Amino acid sequence: MALKDYLRQRFFPHMWCPGCGHGTVLNSLLRAVEQLGLSKNEIVMASGIGCSSRISGYVDFHTLHTLHGRALAFATGVKLSQPELNVIVPMGDGDALAIGGNHFIHACRRNIDITAIVMNNRIYGMTGGQFSPMSGVGINATTAPFQNIDRDFDVVKMATAAGATFVARSTTYHAQQAADLIKQAILHEGFSVVEILSQCPTHFGRKNKQGAAADMMERYKDITVPVGSKKKAENPDLIERGIFVQEEAPEYCREYDKIIAKAMKG
């Protein structure tokens, strides 16, 4: 199937700004789905609120555009009630990690077979550029006019600590790798998290003098290294890309099937 056949083409051009990394994430996601040969009827995409969450409107799957931060909770209901469905949950960084942080860590802990994609642009774009939990110290934002003092956190470390059994990171510059990681995440049986650094030239780039979209993507090339690279040891500020966690552990829906079997035996 051609990539465009997975799209609701009547809604294009999409609503994202010129150069927004979220479009590239959509591009990578569709490539992953295409390469896996998944049928559109077996995919449910649940999303929350924000720029990132508009992604669900553009794909021709069963789509559930929900509440800010709560996409994983809706998705948990979908998946547990109908485990044969592939459930993909793209989220923004504020969506997934601020208002939805609790749902995020508990979805990781349960190890339910859902693919979470964190489209991390370090800003609340839809509302006009307020700092997010991923902005970090020293960033300019409309709610940090004297620079941000809020520390950020590491999604990969948090997902790992919370028990996600597949954890990976890439960027929109590394779109090929991003597509490959999403593919592996969908195939993984258990809760998977793929963080994709995604540029917001409109609200983050401009305020923080990071240039145009392409300049921001060049920066992803410069500030990231493959997992385990020697450069990271020399320069701890570099951000690692690749797969951090990939392990087998009991998946929630399968474990619940065992509960049903046990309960029915009496």
Added chain:
Amino acid sequence: MAKKKLKQHHIDRDWCKGCGICVHFCPKNVLELDDMDKVFAARPEDCIACKLCEIRCPDLAIEIETE
């Protein structure tokens, strides 16, 4: 596997928002923005069909057809 050769650039001008990502990253300098800030293949003969433009395009506006 033999290298694929370019047949045609399919560019959806309605979808293209002229962000310039494809132009910036094209390793052979094939693409340019026109007066309307829409991308076009200025030097298609130089294209090596690497598809970097296609996979990075945030507007899903470019498709590289190979022979």
Added chain:
Amino acid sequence: MSTQVKFVQGNEACVEAALYAGLDFFAGYPITPSTEIAELLSRRLPMAGGKFIQMEDELASICAIIGASLTGHKVMTATSGPGFSLMQEALGYAIMAEIPCVIVDVQRGGPSTGIPTHGSQGDIMQARWGTHGDHAIIALTASNHQDVFAMTIEAFNMAETYRTPVILLFDEIVGHMREKLVLPEPGEMPLVERLRTSVQGGVNYHPYLPREDGRLPMSDFGGVHRYNVTGLYHDMWGFPSADPGVAHGLIRHLVDKIENRTNQLARYKEYFLEDAEIVMVSYGSAARSALHVVKNRRNRGERLGLLELQTLWPFPRDIVREKCAQAEAVLVVELNMGQVMQEVKKALDHPEKVFLANRIDGVFITPTDIRKILRLIQGKGV
């Protein structure tokens, strides 16, 4: 087959009814005084092949049941005041996206943490207006376990019929009290099943286009019809729309589908109303004391009657108006500061004849409490 009789808590009566109605997915979070519902279902649901999940909070619980409803399941969550507050956002989502689900609120004293182990009926207005924006809602209640059973079945039936969340507003007293429950035989009580579209795959299915009878057939997620579900104003395909005409039509539809059926949705019981000079209006546990007083006074020849409301929302104003028309005085008996009394006043031509007998201290209202107010109304002094 012999009739099955049980001696149970109200919460257990609700569980029995939910299973009878076909509940097969429950998500919840522990909170007094509703926790027994989750505990019982964690055992009973998997025994019947259904699924139970304990979520990280009430926000997640209601979201999870909405997700499960979309795959074609009958779903429920149960909570109490503080948890019900947390559910308001997603309750609005279920209203907007027209997703059948049942939400049980076993009321305790509030606001805030209030008094978890004592009863109250303080969430009547929260059930009506707790979520933001113009909307209509269905909320049912019951005063005894047989009625808890019946209203729980009704809740599932109404949720499926009207594609809407339905709230069961029980209270701690009914929830925790033990009394007899006669379980109906399978098939004895009518059940409404999910109305699924007959439109074939490949043909345009409109998830938000009502049929001539007003019902909106659904298509399960994972089936042949792929559509969008959103909390935004949306068109008949489920896609966001900022068109004023679409927005107006949607809000009118969401309100009208319930408000225009107020009489049809009204469930109530009446006792000695034919010639009643004083009509008591009550519901839930408070109606038990009200009925006790009415029966005692009837034995003494006093013309008292009781209208026991089971549908609280949409408020059955026509029925209240009709039943109270001949009354010299109307006494609303409830465990709050007069939340239903205000509605009764709005429904009547002479709001000045409406009085309130209430308690707000976590203590169950007794017949003696009601008799004190009756003496005042009857001019017999304190």
